[in-house]
Amino acid sequence: MRAYIIRSLLQSLIVLNGVLLIVFLMLHLTGDPAGVLMPIDATQEDLARFRRDMGFDRPLHVQYFYFLFGHGARNRGVLLGDFGFSYRHEVPAMGLVVEHIPATVYLAVISLIIALAIAIPAGILSAVFRNTWIDHVSSVISMLGQSLPNFWMGLVVIIVFAVYLRWLPTSGYEGPQHVILPALTAGLYATARIMRMMRSTLLEVMGLDFVRTARAKGLGETAVIIRHALKNASIPVVTLVGLELGLLLSGTVVTEVVFAWPGVGFLTVDAIVNQDYPVVQAAVTLLAIMFIGVNLTVDVTYAWLDPRISYR
Amino acid sequence: MRTIAVEPTLDVLERVAPEGSSDLQRALRKLLRRPPALFGLFCVIVVVTWAVVPGLFAPLSPLDQSLDRYLKPPGYVDAQGQTYWLGTDQQGRDILSRVIWGSRISLFVGIATVLVSGLVGVTLGLVAGYFGGKLDAVISRIVDTALAIPFILLAMALIAILGPSLQNIILAIALRTWIIYARVVRGEVLTLKEREFVVGAKATGCTTLRILAVYLLPNVFSSTIVVATLYLGRMIIIEASLSFLGVGVPPPTPTWGGMLSDGRAFLETAWWIAFFPGVVLMLTVLGVNLLGDWLRDVLDPQMKRAAE
Numbered sequence: 001m002r003a004y005i006i007r008s009l010l011q012s013l014i015v016l017n018g019v020l021l022i023v024f025l026m027l028h029l030t031g032d033p034a035g036v037l038m039p040i041d042a043t044q045e046d047l048a049r050f051r052r053d054m055g056f057d058r059p060l061h062v063q064y065f066y067f068l069f070g071h072g073a074r075n076r077g078v079l080l081g082d083f084g085f086s087y088r089h090e091v092p093a094m095g096l097v098v099e100h101i102p103a104t105v106y107l108a109v110i111s112l113i114i115a116l117a118i119a120i121p122a123g124i125l126s127a128v129f130r131n132t133w134i135d136h137v138s139s140v141i142s143m144l145g146q147s148l149p150n151f152w153m154g155l156v157v158i159i160v161f162a163v164y165l166r167w168l169p170t171s172g173y174e175g176p177q178h179v180i181l182p183a184l185t186a187g188l189y190a191t192a193r194i195m196r197m198m199r200s201t202l203l204e205v206m207g208l209d210f211v212r213t214a215r216a217k218g219l220g221e222t223a224v225i226i227r228h229a230l231k232n233a234s235i236p237v238v239t240l241v242g243l244e245l246g247l248l249l250s251g252t253v254v255t256e257v258v259f260a261w262p263g264v265g266f267l268t269v270d271a272i273v274n275q276d277y278p279v280v281q282a283a284v285t286l287l288a289i290m291f292i293g294v295n296l297t298v299d300v301t302y303a304w305l306d307p308r309i310s311y312r
Numbered sequence: 313m314r315t316i317a318v319e320p321t322l323d324v325l326e327r328v329a330p331e332g333s334s335d336l337q338r339a340l341r342k343l344l345r346r347p348p349a350l351f352g353l354f355c356v357i358v359v360v361t362w363a364v365v366p367g368l369f370a371p372l373s374p375l376d377q378s379l380d381r382y383l384k385p386p387g388y389v390d391a392q393g394q395t396y397w398l399g400t401d402q403q404g405r406d407i408l409s410r411v412i413w414g415s416r417i418s419l420f421v422g423i424a425t426v427l428v429s430g431l432v433g434v435t436l437g438l439v440a441g442y443f444g445g446k447l448d449a450v451i452s453r454i455v456d457t458a459l460a461i462p463f464i465l466l467a468m469a470l471i472a473i474l475g476p477s478l479q480n481i482i483l484a485i486a487l488r489t490w491i492i493y494a495r496v497v498r499g500e501v502l503t504l505k506e507r508e509f510v511v512g513a514k515a516t517g518c519t520t521l522r523i524l525a526v527y528l529l530p531n532v533f534s535s536t537i538v539v540a541t542l543y544l545g546r547m548i549i550i551e552a553s554l555s556f557l558g559v560g561v562p563p564p565t566p567t568w569g570g571m572l573s574d575g576r577a578f579l580e581t582a583w584w585i586a587f588f589p590g591v592v593l594m595l596t597v598l599g600v601n602l603l604g605d606w607l608r609d610v611l612d613p614q615m616k617r618a619a620e
Binding site for chain 1: 456459460462463468469579590593
């Protein structure tokens with residue numbers, strides 16, 4: 001168990017280094033990071049001075065070292081969370097991203113709760129009533145859920161619920177009524193996937209011996225499902241839910257743009273459009289760290305729930 | 313050597329080719345008995361025809377603009393008797409014509425990304441599965457890294473830095489999507505490489521390249537095809553998302569995502585601009601997914617779990 005946790009931790013560190021390398025190389029893709037970072041109307045002298053100041057004239061591996069551990073008095077390096085200043089907002093890029101994290105986490109968590117509230121009962125019902133109309137309806141819904149582009153669904157729910165029915169606001173971030181439409185939109189794929197997973201694992205478990213034993217000893221069907229089958233079907237579903245949370249944290253980007261939701265995705269899209277790359281680098285890194293963290297937690301929890309997994 | 317080589321070839325044939333017409337007929341009969349798959353086939357045929365010969369179906373040029381018909385609702389008829397079945401947009405362009413022409417970019421980018429990411433993913437999956445050990449560990453960490461990065465943001469940033477050309481859009485999407493092929497192929501190769509025909513080939517002194525190309529590649533072909541169909545729809549959605557976010561193929565080229573983005577500004581006054589391109593996008597993806605489901609059942613029933 002401990003060896004497994006240590007190995008997962010080491011692997012996460014390797015992945016983190018990979019993420020930082022990609023974030024670093026991003027600006028070097030065109031071969032001239034100064035040209036990417038500086039405004040289009042910058043003069044040759046400006047560019048030359050900027051290159052020297054930023055250390056862009058040094059070899060690439062030296063630059064990566066500066067990027068990680070800092071360079072000069074003003075830059076402490078990304079390992080200490082210093083991604084430089086946002087050009088547009090003139091505040092530290094990392095601080096700006098951190099300020100927008102709560103809105104994204106809030107949206108992701110509410111989306112997941114709504115997805116679970118729909119997907120778990122629907123998945124159980126379609127497994128229990130397999131091949132009846134209930135099952136067919138929910139499989140049609142899950143197929144549609146996987147085929148709908150979620151940003152388009154966002155626009156349609158705005159047209160219907162905000163513009164015509166006027167039940168809910170079109171965008172913004174004030175009260176609980178603001179989160180409903182974005183959360184439904186962002187949670188669409190998660191709902192479809194959790195529903196399918198719940199159905200298939202429950203069906204699988206219900207074919208196993210211990211369920212037959214439970215039935216044979218005269219337990220009612222409801223008790224068999226709730227007390228025996230569901231409990232055993234929950235492990236893979238829990239893993240999937242963890243993964244979905246990790247995906248949602250960075251997967252709400254398009255939804256945030258559609259609803260002008262002030263989260264990290266909205267901030268970063270705006271930063272990309274305005275070539276504010278320190279913010280982009282900070283946001284990509286922070287979202288990746290959150291994803292890695294959620295996954296590590298899921299891995300460890302899974303090993304703890306199911307001891308067989310430790311010795312793979 | 314010859315006798316050992318014959319058996320694997322048969323084995324390969326059995327798994328890959330639809331054995332003779334009877335199997336093909338069975339697959340087609342299955343298709344006819346499945347209304348959802350037929351519906352999917354219909355949607356796909358319509359969109360592909362649009363993409364190949366858009367001029368035959370579009371009533372107007374997708375770029376034909378006129379401020380006289382600014383934001384007209386669906387069914388509007390102008391003075392010349394021309395009907396605008398799906399209405400017009402903020403520049404007076406015919407939505408129906410733009411939707412039809414927009415199918416080109418969606419299908420092209422979708423198919424091209426599937427090909428690029430399939431090529432990379434299958435190669436890395438074969439290598440990781442066959443050699444195992446350190447190489448496998450390295451490829452697995454690359455996969456983990458690609459998974460951890462917030463994909464849409466990275467793709468947007470790359471396109472913004474490199475410029476919004478078709479080639480860059482395809483590369484930016486493929487950067488993430490090769491993973492799924494690599495995973496499926498690696499898993500298959502792990503079991504395949506223990507099978508007699510591979511062990512036998514190795515024992516008779518086949519080169520590694522030959523084992524990979526002749527003995528393993530054809531055997532992972534059917535699952536690769538299944539994954540490709542199941543993910544084609546998602547590629548099309550991703551391309552539309554990027555266009556929607558403003559880093560797709562630049563205007564005036566009509567793209568469904570770009571049209572949705574135009575329509576966002578007019579949700580309160582002209583809902584049809586954002587509505588219709590989305591309907592067609594959804595039906596296309598739904599069609600591809602339904603066909604993918606059918607193909608999966610025909611080619612490899614066991615794939616069902618692996619792809620989910």
